[in-house]
Amino acid sequence: MKDVEMKMLERAKALLESGEVARVIGWKKGDFCFDPAPASFETVEELDNFVYDYFCGANLSKYLIQMSKKEGKTAVFLKPCDTYSFNQLVKEHRIKRENVYVIAVECMAKLDIEKIKAKGISMVESVEVVGKEVKVTSAYGVETLYKPDVVLTKCATCTKTHQVKDEEIILHERPARDVDRFEEVAKLEAMTADERFAFWREQLSKCIRCNACRNVCPACSCVKCVFDNPASGIAAKANDDKFEEQLFHVIRAFHVAGRCTDCGECSRVCPQNIPLHLLNRKFIKDIDNLYGEYQAGETDEGKTPLTSYTEGDAEPNDVMNGEAK
Amino acid sequence: MQRIGVFICWCGSNIAATVDVVKVAEVMKNEPGVVFSANYQYMCSENGQQLIKQAIKEHNLTGIVVGSCSPRMHEATFRKTAEAAGLNPYMVEIANIREHCSWIHKDMDEATEKAIILVRTAIAKVKLNAPLTAGESPVVKRALVIGGGIAGIQAALDIADAGFEVDIVEKNATIGGRMAQLDKTFPTLDCSACILTPKMVDCAQHEKIDILSYSEVEDVKGFVGNFNVKIRRKARYVDETKCTGCKVCMDKCPSKKGLNAFNMNLNTRPAIHIPFAQAIPNVAVIDPEQCIKLKTGKCGICQKFCGVGAIDYEQKDTFIERQYGAIVVATGFKPIALDAFNEYGYADNKDVITSLELERLMNAAGPTNGVLLRPSDGTHPKVITFIQCVGSRDSSGCGKPYCSKICCMYTAKHAMLLREKYPDTEVHVFYIDVRTPGKNYDEFYRRAVEQYGVDYIKGMVGKVYNENGKLMVQGSNLIDNEQITIESDLVVLATAIEPEPSVRKVATLLTASIDTNNFLTESHAKLRPVESPTAGVYLAGVCQGPKDIPETVSQASACAAKVIGLLVKDKLKTNPCVAIPDEMMCNGCSQCANVCAYGAITYVDKEFRLGGGKTEVRRVASVNPAVCQGCGACTVTCPSGAMDLKGFSSKQIMSEVEAICKK
Numbered sequence: 001m002k003d004v005e006m007k008m009l010e011r012a013k014a015l016l017e018s019g020e021v022a023r024v025i026g027w028k029k030g031d032f033c034f035d036p037a038p039a040s041f042e043t044v045e046e047l048d049n050f051v052y053d054y055f056c057g058a059n060l061s062k063y064l065i066q067m068s069k070k071e072g073k074t075a076v077f078l079k080p081c082d083t084y085s086f087n088q089l090v091k092e093h094r095i096k097r098e099n100v101y102v103i104a105v106e107c108m109a110k111l112d113i114e115k116i117k118a119k120g121i122s123m124v125e126s127v128e129v130v131g132k133e134v135k136v137t138s139a140y141g142v143e144t145l146y147k148p149d150v151v152l153t154k155c156a157t158c159t160k161t162h163q164v165k166d167e168e169i170i171l172h173e174r175p176a177r178d179v180d181r182f183e184e185v186a187k188l189e190a191m192t193a194d195e196r197f198a199f200w201r202e203q204l205s206k207c208i209r210c211n212a213c214r215n216v217c218p219a220c221s222c223v224k225c226v227f228d229n230p231a232s233g234i235a236a237k238a239n240d241d242k243f244e245e246q247l248f249h250v251i252r253a254f255h256v257a258g259r260c261t262d263c264g265e266c267s268r269v270c271p272q273n274i275p276l277h278l279l280n281r282k283f284i285k286d287i288d289n290l291y292g293e294y295q296a297g298e299t300d301e302g303k304t305p306l307t308s309y310t311e312g313d314a315e316p317n318d319v320m321n322g323e324a325k
Numbered sequence: 326m327q328r329i330g331v332f333i334c335w336c337g338s339n340i341a342a343t344v345d346v347v348k349v350a351e352v353m354k355n356e357p358g359v360v361f362s363a364n365y366q367y368m369c370s371e372n373g374q375q376l377i378k379q380a381i382k383e384h385n386l387t388g389i390v391v392g393s394c395s396p397r398m399h400e401a402t403f404r405k406t407a408e409a410a411g412l413n414p415y416m417v418e419i420a421n422i423r424e425h426c427s428w429i430h431k432d433m434d435e436a437t438e439k440a441i442i443l444v445r446t447a448i449a450k451v452k453l454n455a456p457l458t459a460g461e462s463p464v465v466k467r468a469l470v471i472g473g474g475i476a477g478i479q480a481a482l483d484i485a486d487a488g489f490e491v492d493i494v495e496k497n498a499t500i501g502g503r504m505a506q507l508d509k510t511f512p513t514l515d516c517s518a519c520i521l522t523p524k525m526v527d528c529a530q531h532e533k534i535d536i537l538s539y540s541e542v543e544d545v546k547g548f549v550g551n552f553n554v555k556i557r558r559k560a561r562y563v564d565e566t567k568c569t570g571c572k573v574c575m576d577k578c579p580s581k582k583g584l585n586a587f588n589m590n591l592n593t594r595p596a597i598h599i600p601f602a603q604a605i606p607n608v609a610v611i612d613p614e615q616c617i618k619l620k621t622g623k624c625g626i627c628q629k630f631c632g633v634g635a636i637d638y639e640q641k642d643t644f645i646e647r648q649y650g651a652i653v654v655a656t657g658f659k660p661i662a663l664d665a666f667n668e669y670g671y672a673d674n675k676d677v678i679t680s681l682e683l684e685r686l687m688n689a690a691g692p693t694n695g696v697l698l699r700p701s702d703g704t705h706p707k708v709i710t711f712i713q714c715v716g717s718r719d720s721s722g723c724g725k726p727y728c729s730k731i732c733c734m735y736t737a738k739h740a741m742l743l744r745e746k747y748p749d750t751e752v753h754v755f756y757i758d759v760r761t762p763g764k765n766y767d768e769f770y771r772r773a774v775e776q777y778g779v780d781y782i783k784g785m786v787g788k789v790y791n792e793n794g795k796l797m798v799q800g801s802n803l804i805d806n807e808q809i810t811i812e813s814d815l816v817v818l819a820t821a822i823e824p825e826p827s828v829r830k831v832a833t834l835l836t837a838s839i840d841t842n843n844f845l846t847e848s849h850a851k852l853r854p855v856e857s858p859t860a861g862v863y864l865a866g867v868c869q870g871p872k873d874i875p876e877t878v879s880q881a882s883a884c885a886a887k888v889i890g891l892l893v894k895d896k897l898k899t900n901p902c903v904a905i906p907d908e909m910m911c912n913g914c915s916q917c918a919n920v921c922a923y924g925a926i927t928y929v930d931k932e933f934r935l936g937g938g939k940t941e942v943r944r945v946a947s948v949n950p951a952v953c954q955g956c957g958a959c960t961v962t963c964p965s966g967a968m969d970l971k972g973f974s975s976k977q978i979m980s981e982v983e984a985i986c987k988k
Contacts, residue, residue, distance in 0.1 A: 069941070092914035093928075093944050222965035223943070224910045232966050232975075255964045307919040307962055311833060 001129065004106060005052040007169050008077060011103060013044050015075050021101055022072025025063055027056040033126050034113040038063060052077070054129050057110035057152050059265050061085040061095075062218040068096040076100060077169075079107040080160040084261035084297030085218035087163055091300045092259070094221055104165035108174050109147070109155040114273070116150050119143070154264020154277065157181035163298055181262070185281045204246035206272040213249070213266040213276055219256035226255075253279035258287060258306035261297035290314040327452050330361040330386040331444060332377055334368035334393035336423055341366075343427040345437040349392060352441050356448055360384050369399050374406040381410035388416040388451040392444045394423040397849075413456035415901065415972060420447035442985055449984035453977045457901035462951045464550040466892050469494065469649040471542055471831055474502020475874060476655035476866025476881045478524050483885030484653075485533035489892045492535045492647065493528065494542055494556055496827065499604035500525055502657050506587065506681065508688040508695075510874060511738045512769035518603060518690075525605040538606055541827075543644065545652075545834040546924045548954050549861030550897045552649045553924075560640040562611035562619070563597070567635035570599060570607030574627035574636070583615040585692070589682045591700065592692035597627045597636075602690060609635075651861050651888040652835065654845060655881065656828040658867035660820040661716045665723035669715065669818055670789040675701040676796055677789060677816045680732070683739055697747065699815055706814035709743060710798045711736050711754040712786045716821035718757065725821045725842060730871035732819035733760045737773040739817065744777040753780045753811055755800050763875075782809070789816055828868050835862050836922055845869050855883045863887050902972035903953035904960060906946040909933075910967035913944030917959035917968050925952035926959060 028039035123139035291305035335341035404414035430436035473495030507517035578595035596615040618624035689695035716724030786800035
């Protein structure tokens with residue numbers, strides 16, 4: 001990963017120095033090795049803080065809504081999963097494609113510090129990844145973990161590939177894997193309605209309405225969110241019942257249905273570890289079953305299955321009965 | 326301050342027998358905002374309307390709620406009433422306490438409670454109504470007829486005779502449809518071609534009619550008065566403007582083994598062909614599946630022999646776009662497939678045929694030149710058995726639940742013609758009921774029985790099987806209460822008819838509704854039988870329901886009258902209940918434009934102030950109110966809730982929901 005970072009830095013410098021781009025969106029070092037954060041770099045000097053490692057899981061595509069409106073071009077580093085969000089936002093006319101220079105970068109699955117900490121390791125100082133081994137150096141010594149145990153949930157079932165690139169920095173190919181991203185959804189489907197209601201009620205009861213999921217979600221990019229709009233008549237209802245408030249997540253899932261690329265950022269940023277991505281994946285699975293397989297963000301044009309009608313579409317009663325196409 | 330008036334209609338006993346209308350009106354007096362509440366026997370009557378007008382004036386009402394029948398019946402009436410009293414017509418709401426309440430309930434207490442809730446709901450809505458004004462849209466003075474059978478031909482001729490341009494789009498190479506395949510027509514037994522072909526010729530010669538044969542409707546946009554239709558002109562590989570219909574190509578074509586669909590596949594035809602002698606247009610067409618040149622690149626004989634150079638193997642499908650004010654759907658029917666009816670042995674025995682096949686076997690232009698010969702061995706059949714209701718009135722699920730309506734009469738016709746032409750044949754007919762309502766119809770059937778000695782057997786057939794070259798028809802005779810077997814030479818199945826399958830695509834393109842049997846739905850079964858619920862779309866012929874030629878022609882002329890009534894208008898009033906975007910909340914994401922069936926939504930770049938002297942240019946939706954039909958699809962698609970519908974705003978709908986849920 002160090003070699004990839006070097007190459008990215010080299011390109012970022014060249015692009016800024018030549019004036020080809022006005023800024024580069026990437027990740028900057030945090031206080032610790034495990035908390036790099038998205039950042040915009042406008043000068044070569046600022047790049048001193050640039051970092052790209054196994055903790056750079058954040059999806060940078062949403063920042064381009066604002067950045068692509070600015071003067072001059074914006075270069076951005078996009079991992080495979082981020083490119084789907086990028087395409088979806090271009091399709092919805094939120095990103096000005098002509099103002100963006102996309103550098104596709106390899107991913108190799110990112111690590112989840114929460115999962116590392118859950119292994120009983122605290123005061124992490126540095127992390128080194130060799131193949132499937134993760135060597136974690138902490139104040140208490142060095143421990144070796146099995147990588148698939150500590151990758152981000154969104155990375156565990158990822159099979160995505162770059163959908164858009166103006167250039168690429170890929171020094172190592174990620175080996176192909178056979179994973180089923182709907183395994184967890186199938187478990188929920190197997191529950192009775194009462195069990196499922198209890199499951200979500202419990203999960204959503206943890207919500208503190210910090211709005212991190214909404215703020216990070218590339219599909220949640222409304223100029224004015226309905227939940228922030230007093231005229232929508234939703235705000236006051238939330239006070240009636242605690243669970244009604246938490247239905248926020250269900251409404252949000254409906255709003256992004258057919259547009260969600262399954263980038264998994266919602267679950268990654270949730271401080272309460274609510275598996276929010278499962279709501280979206282249920283919609284994705286249903287759309288696949290009812291209207292044929294569809295991956296949002298695979299292209300930057302065309303209609304989504306939920307906003308188009310074709311003669312082969314499932315009849316409403318098929319939808320009611322959840323019958324596959 | 327709102328001043329709402331409530332008017333509860335009894336509708337005679339229609340509502341009053343199940344809903345305590347007096348109580349409903351009394352309860353409404355206590356509703357906030359309501360200053361007047363009354364009940365009356367017939368609110369739609371002159372006196373009822375007078376009551377409303379008077380109340381509006383005397384109580385200075387700002388909005389009214391009429392608790393009555395469906396708004397589809399009298400909303401327009403009450404809007405006019407309000408307007409006459411000086412109230413904006415869109416300040417009227419209808420609470421449907423008849424179809425939605427009194428008609429479907431038996432218990433008076435329950436129905437009354439529900440009526441109260443429904444009226445309360447309408448009050449909640451009308452309080453949020455805003456006065457609206459209808460706009461105008463121009464009418465394109467040209468009609469499209471989809472389907473060139475007798476229905477389409479008649480509609481087109483009538484519309485054209487009134488002076489309007491008409492295009493007939495026909496998917497086959499010629500107009501004429503099913504009627505062109507028939508031999509004689511009941512109840513007068515005149516030759517089908519003799520009465521149809523003059524009408525076909527009239528179409529071809531009419532200066533206002535443009536026949537687009539071998540074409541299909543590909544896309545429809547727009548709305549009543551302003552449809553924009555994309556038509557695919559399929560490649561026929563023959564230049565329509567050059568071909569003289571001389572048929573030399575047909576003689577010379579070496580690929581002669583194509584099944585002749587016009588003759589119900591009972592004989593063959595060349596790859597290049599004119600479907601039948603009186604085809605309109607009289608222009609050849611090449612079947613690309615059969616043509617040696619198109620399949621292998623080697624041949625080209627027809628091109629060599631064509632005296633006018635009409636053959637063009639390079640021809641491709643082309644598209645034309647035209648504007649129409651009105652559209653007539655006349656897509657017709659086909660006999661059902663008999664795959665599910667093994668008991669009649671249709672697939673296994675060549676001499677078990679359908680009635681439409683018999684038409685061709687009896688027709689002078691048919692495969693046997695009008696001499697009835699058995700398909701299997703070419704001999705004259707001596708015993709012929711007809712089986713009625715094959716797939717019609719079928720409750721087993723294999724066929725159709727409805728009566729195909731034409732079979733009783735054409736079977737009587739067939740039986741009579743056969744006895745007339747071949748007096749030595751024995752003709753039996755198995756029937757469930759003989760249905761012959763219609764002018765001179767029952768007389769016609771009785772002639773078959775009484776004068777022509779056709780043996781009608783009341784009973785159904787269980788099995789048809791082949792024994793030593795004879796078709797054994799096993800059935801029951803309910804009158805004599807016995808099981809019988811008739812040794813027959815030919816068995817004719819009166820096969821059920823169903824809408825031509827392409828109607829589904831047409832219906833989808835026109836957003837015209839369709840029933841479970843694929844028949845197009847009329848706007849009102851009794852009072853608007855030729856109009857589709859989609860404004861500007863009219864229905865003619867079997868696409869709307871089973872019917873015979875006289876009925877089809879009547880309906881086609883009725884359609885034409887409706888179309889002419891529309892096309893003579895220069896402008897139509899548009900529906901003011903249109904979508905309206907809140908630009909401050911619009912993301913410009915195009916989802917609303919994606920779902921808009923009318924192409925009413927476009928996008929504009931607008932500059933917005935951000936504060937601090939800064940501005941930002943954003944892409945926002947813009948609705949063309951003349952094109953928007955107020956369907957509301959955009960409002961539910963918009964993720965930020967920026968799109969709303971005038972007259973049906975999200976706030977109004979939510980307030981209705983709240984009124985319903987309130988205890």
